[in-house]
Amino acid sequence: ISFMNSAVIQLIMIFRRDRMDYIIMWTMGSFSSPSWNKIIVLLPFLLSGLTVILFHARDLNIISTGEETAKTLGVEVERTKKLVLASCSIVTAACVATSGIIGFVGLIIPHLLRLLVGTDQRVLLPFSIVGGAAFLLVCDTLARVAAPPAEIPVGALTAVFGSPFFIALLIKGKRSVM
Structure with a gap:
């Protein structure tokens, strides 16, 4: 692909x-060419996708205990997984279509916030949304002021922060497996 x-x-x-x-x-x-038109086009996809994801936060918590347990507790596991995956795909596609490819935000922010707010998806998901937006605002501000009059693409800056973070996660994961 x-x-x-x-x-x-x-x-x-x-x-x-x-x-x-x-x-x-x-x-x-x-984010160098913002416009209300882009926001108006993005908003329905963003709001509908995030609504579905947040609505299923409780089910995601239950699924995290194990699929068999979730099924016995009445969660339609396959349906929930498909709905959440489709909603995440819609939100991601809308954001990428609007702003381009900005990597690592979905890796860095939820992992850091999980340490602060715990693993309850009903709390973690809203915090990740707001935290990701705040992280992007900081990165965008740095991108605009770091090398005037040029503007560094915000995705390049998130990659500078995200690559070492991802490597650290891989090393930590490798150690925990051993």
């Missing part, structure tokens, strides 16, 4: 050389 997506992006770059700056900023994630 990654190779196919890369090929499509490269073809777009070849046929739309006049939009090369925009395409490059999109591939690195950027």
Whole structure:
């Protein structure tokens, strides 16, 4: 899938050389061209997707105890997993279509907040939404002031923070397996 997506992006770059700056900023994630039109288009997907996800937070807590336990407690496990996955995909697709590829936010913020607020999805999910937004605001502000008059793509900055965090998680996970 990654190779196919890369090929499509490269073809777009070849046929739309006049939009090369925009395409490059999109591939690195950027908030450099905000508009109310983008927000209006994004909002229905964001609100509907997040509503479904938050509505199923209790079921996600129960599923985390084990699928068999969840089934005996009345959770429709497969249905819940499909709904939450579809909702997450819709929210992610809408955000990527609007702002480009901004990595690591969904990795860094929930892991850090899990240490602070615990694993209850009814608490963790709303905190992750607000925490992720706050993290992006900080990164965007840094991206705008770090190298004036140029603007660093916010996705590049989140990758600078996220890559070491991801490596640390991998090392920690490897140690806990041993």
